[in-house]
Amino acid sequence: MNVCLRPLTVLFMACLLAACASKQGGSIGELPSAPDASIEQMLEEANDSDPEEANALRLSAADLAYQQQDFMRSSSILQQVPLQSLQPAQQVYAQTLQAELALHRNKPKSALNDLNHPSFQYLAQLPVKQQVRSSLVRAEALQADNQTLAAARERVFIAPLLSGDTASSNHEMIWELVASLPNDQLQAGNDADLSGWLALAQISRSASSLEQQQAAIDDWRNKNPQHPAALKLPKPLTEIKALASQSPNKVGLLLPQQGQLASVAEALRNGFMAAYYQTLASGASAPEIILYDSSQLTSMDQFYQQAKLDGIDLVVGPLEKPLVRQLNAQSQLPITTLALNYSDTTEPGPPQLFQFGLSAEDEAREVARRAWADGMRRAVALVPRGEWGDRTLAAFQQSWLAEGGSLIAAEHVEQPVELAQQIASLFQLRDSEARAKRLKSLLGVDIASQPARRQDIDFIFLAATPQQAQQIKPTLAFQYAGDVPVYATSHLLGGSINQPQPADLNGILFCETPWLLNTSAPLQQQVIAQWPQAAGSMGRLFAMGNDAYLLTSYLAQLKALPDSNTQGLSGLLSLSPTQRVVRQLPWAEFRDGFVQPL
Known part of the structure; x- marks a missing residue:
């Protein structure tokens, strides 16, 4: 059998020699030139070849397995190739393939590490096909690692070398990346x-x-x-x-002016009208706005009758969850409506209904996305006891499992006196203490021991109030888990973001609205000077109101182009298949007693 395959080696070496002859000096070597052969033929031939020939054949075989989507076999073959013995051109080839395999395993950091090999200083000397392949892999890895600007830069750099469908796809991806960048x-x-x-x-x-x-x-x-x-x-x-042409001419803003939600509605209305007046000041056309008081409603049907008489072609509101439930249960609505809250069900509502709010579920999903991008794989969760905590945990769990992560355990916190026991239970510290006691009993002597926590936890998902969070972080340290990363929702932030924060929060990562993180924006400074509450939790509602006005123009675009988004003050806004506005949020960290944007 081996004798029959010898011509394969001759052909392979002829390709290498011809390539070397065309390369002045041949100082960096040549890329593998795959002959027309199967993986099995190349591997068998490699077994009967000298090391240099064998390496080239195995690289070609590993690449062919990757192209055939046999990723385990590709990785196995690649591991047989000694990287350090290769010339730079083949090192670039091998490291690029290794990065592609790492991306397939959802490990962008490993892929970027592969692509930082010293051999890549010679990439510009290699054929265009290899330059394109390596650069596109780098762009994908940067994007998967949440380095959006760097990914866009890489795609812009390689664009002149592309053609056909690859060029078109890269062109659209550049826009998708830059359109998602923060201001x-x-x-x-x-x-x-x-x-x-x-x-x-x-x-x-x-x-x-x-x-x-x-x-x-x-x-x-x-x-x-x-x-x-x-x-x-x-x-x-x-x-x-x-x-x-689909932008509305008359918008009805439906919010309660009395009752428990009046202060929330006021913040939303302030943000909405601020955006409206800013549009007028810029000289752009703006729809006519008519205000309605939802606290005076006896039925939504009656309201829609009045709104149609008034010529309203888009309703923004209501805010009250019972009214949103009513709308979601309908099969049709007489006027397109952007509700400022979410119904309890995940079932889609009528085609004319869109839903937008500052839901904890959005932030829980954002934590899952960010933690996975950071390389985390195994999580535990701490959430408040009650309906709010249940919803937040369910959203995190659903998104985290969809990413491929594992949720090892979860605890619902309520009473501070129970907190230490709950965290000890999460990290199995009591098991460690019990083992030490059994050993002491068996030996009959005192032994020096320190409880050891379980080591299979990558991070903690935390949804908590400021008071709870300030108790949880020190308790983690006391229970030998202070080194475990904590990813949290914005609810643990109390007061203004510019104020000193409790030292007990140091090290916690959390997502937050762009409005509160971008404190230097002229609009924010102007609003806070006139309305100081906008610097704290009310600022999130002001940002949401501002974005509700923004959506009066952009809803049609978000619906017509499912992959599109628009940057708002409450987050990067897109639309889910069930017509819920989804927010992607920037991140910050408590550091040295202050909030530092990441």
Whole structure:
């Protein structure tokens, strides 16, 4: 059998020699040149070849297994190749394949580590096909590792080398990446193409209506006629002109002016009207706004009758959850409605109903996304006892398991006196203490021992009030778990974000609205000067009200383009298949007694 396969080696070496002859000096070697053979043939031939031939054959076999989506076999073959004995070109080839396999295992940090091998300093000397492959893998790894700007930069860098479907896909992905960046990262740099993309994202985001957005895009194209995005607008931007005709002319803002929710409604109304007046001040067209008092309603049917008589073509509200439940149970609504709360069910409502709110479930899902991107895989959860804690835990668990993570245990906290026992139970400290006692009893002598916690926990998901969080972090340290990372929702933040925070919170990572984290924004400074409550928890409601106005223009776009989003003051906004507005949030950390954005 081996004799029959010898011509394969001759062919393979001929390819290598021909390539070397075309390379001056051949100092970095050549990429493997896969012959027309099966994996089995290449591996068998490698067994009868000298080390240099064998390495090249095994690299080709590992790559063929990867292309055939036999990832375990590809990894197994690749492990047989001694990386350090390869020339730089083959090291680039091997490390790129290793990174692709790491991405398949959802390990972007490992992939980036593979792509940082010293051999990549020679990447520009390799054939374009390898440059493209390595750069696109790097871009995917950066994106999976939550390094969005770096991923966009990598794709902009490689774009001139692409063609056909790959070029089109990369073009759209650049826009998707820059469109999801927070405002403080949309700053021009030294790269003209990337700066153009960032400027396009910035001007399209700053518009308060689709008409204004279209005008800003047209102006940008006139000033940058040779930019790749001007030559070919990303798909979401090409749809704006058609969608602009769907913007409402009259909006009914339906909020309670009396009762328990009056202060919440006031914050929402302030944010909504601030955005409205800002639009008018910019010279852009804005819909007419009519205010309605939902606390005076006897039935939603009666309200819709009045709204239709008033010419309303979009309702923003109601806020009250019972009214949202009523709407969600209907098969049809007479007017498109953006409710400012969520119904309890996950079942989709009528096609005219959209739902938007500051739900803890959104933040729980954000924790799952961020923790997974950070390489966490095994979690425990601490949530308050009660319906709110149950909903938050359920949302986290669903998203975390969907990512591929494992939820080892969960505790519902309520009484401070129970907290130490609950955390000890989570980390199995009592088992450790019991083992020490049994050993002491068996030996009959005192022994020096320290309880040891279980080591299979990567992080803690925490949803808690400020008072609970300030008790939990020190208790973790007392129970030998102070080194376990804690990822939390925003509910543990008390007071203004600029105020000193309790030292007991140091080290906790948490997600928060852009409004509260971007304290230097001129709009925020102006609003807080007139309404100081906007610097604290009421600021989240102000941001939500502002985004509710933003959505009056953008709902049609988010629905027509499922992968699109728009940056708001309460988060990066997109639409779920059930027409719920989903918020993606930035992150911060309690550090040295203050909140530090990440």
